[in-house]
Amino acid sequence: MLLVAQLSDAHIGAPGATLAKGLDTAPLLAQAVASVLRLKPLPDLVIFTGDLVESGATAEYRHFRQLIAPLAMPVFVLPGNHDSSAGLRAAFAAEGYLPDGDQLDYVIERWPLRLIMLDTIVAGAPYGELDAGQLAWLDDTLADAPARPTLIALHHPPFGSGIVHMDEMALLQPQRLEAVVARHAQVVGVTCGHLHRMMAQRFGHTLAVSAPSVAHQIALDLNEVPEPRYIMEPPGFLLHRWDGARLTTHFVASGDFGAGRVFV
Numbered sequence: 681m682l683l684v685a686q687l688s689d690a691h692i693g694a695p696g697a698t699l700a701k702g703l704d705t706a707p708l709l710a711q712a713v714a715s716v717l718r719l720k721p722l723p724d725l726v727i728f729t730g731d732l733v734e735s736g737a738t739a740e741y742r743h744f745r746q747l748i749a750p751l752a753m754p755v756f757v758l759p760g761n762h763d764s765s766a767g768l769r770a771a772f773a774a775e776g777y778l779p780d781g782d783q784l785d786y787v788i789e790r791w792p793l794r795l796i797m798l799d800t801i802v803a804g805a806p807y808g809e810l811d812a813g814q815l816a817w818l819d820d821t822l823a824d825a826p827a828r829p830t831l832i833a834l835h836h837p838p839f840g841s842g843i844v845h846m847d848e849m850a851l852l853q854p855q856r857l858e859a860v861v862a863r864h865a866q867v868v869g870v871t872c873g874h875l876h877r878m879m880a881q882r883f884g885h886t887l888a889v890s891a892p893s894v895a896h897q898i899a900l901d902l903n904e905v906p907e908p909r910y911i912m913e914p915p916g917f918l919l920h921r922w923d924g925a926r927l928t929t930h931f932v933a934s935g936d937f938g939a940g941r942v943f944v
């Protein structure tokens with residue numbers, strides 16, 4: 681069995697800073713980290729699917745690293761549209777898993793579930809994209825290991841959510857990614873961030889899911905002309921459980937809710 685905790689969209693500012701609407705995200709990331717550490721068994725690894733920080737500044741990454749320092753298991757990060765690729769690379773260079781080059785696409789090979797991390801960032805844009813070179817790299821990387829069950833992670837959702845203002849900044853041309861995934865039966869899931877809500881949609885032969893934010897959620901507004909709002913619904917993260925045959929994705933609410941009560 682392998683347990684992968686997926687945290688997303690922490691939007692950390694410099695120490696003491698708040699987001700434009702006055703939200704202090706630091707205690708919310710700390711709460712998520714504490715919630716991960718309360719899990720029994722502990723996750724084997726943690727992935728962060730982008731928007732680690734709010735504006736990409738060095739001080740924000742330093743603050744982010746301080747907040748996640750209690751995580752004793754390996755941690756892997758991906759950039760989101762609020763990140764700076766250079767800033768993120770500098771902040772996590774010491775771990776040695778980020779590739780050289782402009783794009784931060786890489787593979788995590790050390791567990792029975794293979795993880796492919798995709799960098800969907802378009803500099804200066806809120807939406808995401810995978811260019812032809814990245815899609816060819818993904819196709820080749822999957823072709824190299826057809827017997828290795830694989831989870832693909834990226835920041836931008838490769839599916840429409842029905843929340844119009846978020847769909848305007850999703851992954852461009854997601855059908856190109858779906859076509860690659862559909863060629864490789866070993867892909868057991870695709871998971872993303874950015875939406876600040878958990879949802880799921882069929883994607884090729886598999887399932888695509890989105891993580892909630894560890895901080896603020898995007899309000900559920902399915903009207904044709906929604907009002908972009910965030911809302912302080914209970915934050916959380918995803919826990920992917922690979923049992924050797926199937927992937928189960930759990931929503932885990934951040935916070936200490938005790939051990940629960942025995943029914944009998």
Ligand SMILES: [Fe+2]
Pocket residue numbers: 689691731760874875876
């Ligand atoms: Fe975000």
Ligand SMILES: [Fe+2]
Pocket residue numbers: 730731760761762835873874875
């Ligand atoms: Fe984002």
